[in-house]
Amino acid sequence: MKFYTFAKSVAYSILKPLYRIEAIGTENFPKEGGVLLCSNHINNFDPPVVGIMIPRTVYFMAKEELFAVPILGDIIRRCNAFPVKRGMSDRDALRKGLSVLKDGHILGIFPEGTRSKTGELGKGLAGVGFFALRSNAQVVPCAVIGPYKAFRKLKVVYGKPMQMDELRKAKASPEEVTDLIMAEIQKLITEYR
Template structure:
């Protein structure tokens, strides 16, 4: 068993009962091939919650600050995260993400770039659209619907994959591609908020 599987099992045993996590839509998740997983961001626990509910291992883009201390850097690398400098066009992070997608892996992003506790889905950054347009990945939108309160139900909803083939051919902008992704995440939140 590798460290990712061990950590996933450990986190699952703690968070799933604590937040009564309910997962829907995993049948939509492609079983193979590259996937760009884009999720709204409401809490610090979002990455592990998505990590334990997604059917495949995820390579998460994580803020560079988490890689500054040797211990946290080692942990991040062992759980398959890679650093991104926020507020900048981080070419190294973009190259790393594209490399994983070309290898047929799942890359996880929080396109809003920071936590949004309002319950609404904010504007996404162009990086999500860049990955969607520059790779052959299917894009899976995902909605996390809180609250993060012990023993209150937390929902993780995976939507239908978005195929960007036509949009790549039409050469739409990264910003426009990101807005398509964010729109799908918003729809998932609205549809499942009161269930």
């Protein structure tokens, strides 16, 4: 955890002034318990930007290829990221993600599975709905809004936690839940753009 805290403070001191990051809705963020943090994905800096603005530790799923990059792979692993194989059902990543949530931590995930080329919100993958339904975690939608341009304002908006109890009781499908989460992210983007 010491490395995470150090890396977070370094990232904060560089990224916050560089992109004039404005965090909105941090008061919505649960102080404890498992949280599935779901954000749109517009830039490679999204994980640190989303993670540095809240006081708790975030465990991000990251594409497997990043862990093979010298130095970067070691840094992100030490920052609690874990690999996921894209384009297939990765049981190890699903198990690890559920374990993070069941242990009362924050699992950070980008439901689109890849960065948006246009900046518009894409379709979410069913794995997000799987995590929401199979854990007792609260789901917090998040939107990163603005250009990643030096000294231009970038907004990170955290929405109110979405309650999943009724959807779990109704036996909603992972796809249905993913669509609801994506709709909440889109609302944040539309409201704060």
